Amino acid sequence: MVMETMSHSSTFLLPTIPPSVDPRPPLSYALIVLNQRLPKFAPLLWEHAAKLRLCADGGANRLYDDFPLFFPHQCPSEVRNRYKPDVIKGDMDSVRGDVLDFYKNMGTKILNKSEDQDTTDLHKCVTYIKDSTLDQEKSNLCILVAGALGGRFDHEMGNINVLYRFSTIRIVLLSDDCLIHLLPRTHQHEIHIQSSVEGPHCGLIPIGMPSGMTTTSGLEWDLNDTEMRFGGLVSTSNLVKQDKITVQSDSDLLWTISLKKK
Numbered sequence: 450m451v452m453e454t455m456s457h458s459s460t461f462l463l464p465t466i467p468p469s470v471d472p473r474p475p476l477s478y479a480l481i482v483l484n485q486r487l488p489k490f491a492p493l494l495w496e497h498a499a500k501l502r503l504c505a506d507g508g509a510n511r512l513y514d515d516f517p518l519f520f521p522h523q524c525p526s527e528v529r530n531r532y533k534p535d536v537i538k539g540d541m542d543s544v545r546g547d548v549l550d551f552y553k554n555m556g557t558k559i560l561n562k563s564e565d566q567d568t569t570d571l572h573k574c575v576t577y578i579k580d581s582t583l584d585q586e587k588s589n590l591c592i593l594v595a596g597a598l599g600g601r602f603d604h605e606m607g608n609i610n611v612l613y614r615f616s617t618i619r620i621v622l623l624s625d626d627c628l629i630h631l632l633p634r635t636h637q638h639e640i641h642i643q644s645s646v647e648g649p650h651c652g653l654i655p656i657g658m659p660s661g662m663t664t665t666s667g668l669e670w671d672l673n674d675t676e677m678r679f680g681g682l683v684s685t686s687n688l689v690k691q692d693k694i695t696v697q698s699d700s701d702l703l704w705t706i707s708l709k710k711k
């Protein structure tokens with residue numbers, strides 16, 4: 450069976466996204482701001498996320514409190530007026546009243562889903578983006594999630610679970626230190642490394658079920674029809690050795706790569 454190839458590239462971490470032939474048409478980005486320490490490149494993600502910008506519940510506090518800190522020479526209220534989210538969605542147990550009022554007055558859509566205590570605020574936000582995207586646009590959509598890693602472990606695992614629950618949508622979880630996305634088993638994958646901003650440390654991790662056979666190229670420790678499972682081998686502390694990494698597997702894998710400190 451010939452499998453389609455899916456290309457991945459972290460060009461959203463560059464100041465200007467270079468024109469690319471693959472994927473074509475180019476991706477359109479949405480951003481979700483979570484309630485966690487924001488990566489220093491959060492304003493850059495905001496600029497690239499022309500499609501939609503959302504705050505997951507208490508993520509709105511982070512936008513309000515922390516975005517002005519990225520611009521120490523500018524007036525905080527000017528910064529706040531410049532970065533207006535399209536939507537704040539969640540169960541509203543963390544966003545402060547003053548923050549909600551501020552953005553409501555600016556025209557942000559507020560969606561209170563307090564009746565749903567079975568899905569996370571990130572899940573609720575991804576659902577919003579999914580439902581507001583036409584089917585033919587879904588294949589070019591990429592959702593960037595800022596503040597998804599490095600905090601409470603249950604939240605981190607909940608965030609990773611969202612990658613699996615929406616495995617047909619491109620979603621990238623980001624912190625200052627690394628990014629994570631899913632490599633669905635339905636495709637073979639080409640990962641184009643942006644070496645000015647990412648690498649060399651990387652990992653390929655099967656979560657949920659063992660992967661019977663994975664084959665890679667471009668890594669220091671390539672896999673060759675290799676089995677991975679928790680309790681056995683999982684590929685952590687690997688290194689990227691080439692500009693292009695290829696991955697093919699019989700199960701969904703998480704790809705993670707370190708981000709460079711500037």
Ligand SMILES: Nc1ncnc2c1ncn2[C@@H]1O[C@H](COP(=O)(O)OP(=O)(O)OP(=O)(O)O)[C@@H](O)[C@H]1O
Pocket residue numbers: 483484485505506507508539540542543544569570571572596597598599600601602604605607608
């Ligand atoms: N410490 C953290 N680490 C990773 N992600 C986080 C962390 N805190 C919050 N998040 C993410 O931000 C989203 C919004 O956070 P918020 O604190 O408003 O969430 P919450 O789900 O109501 O929290 P809790 O489950 O504690 O009530 C969460 O759904 C989660 O995705």
Ligand SMILES: Cc1ncc(C[n+]2csc(CCO)c2C)c(N)n1
Pocket residue numbers: 540565566567568569570
């Ligand atoms: C088995 C089970 N475990 C935990 C929760 C709690 N929970 C999961 S998501 C969420 C919303 C957080 O904003 C809450 C409270 C549940 N419902 N079911």
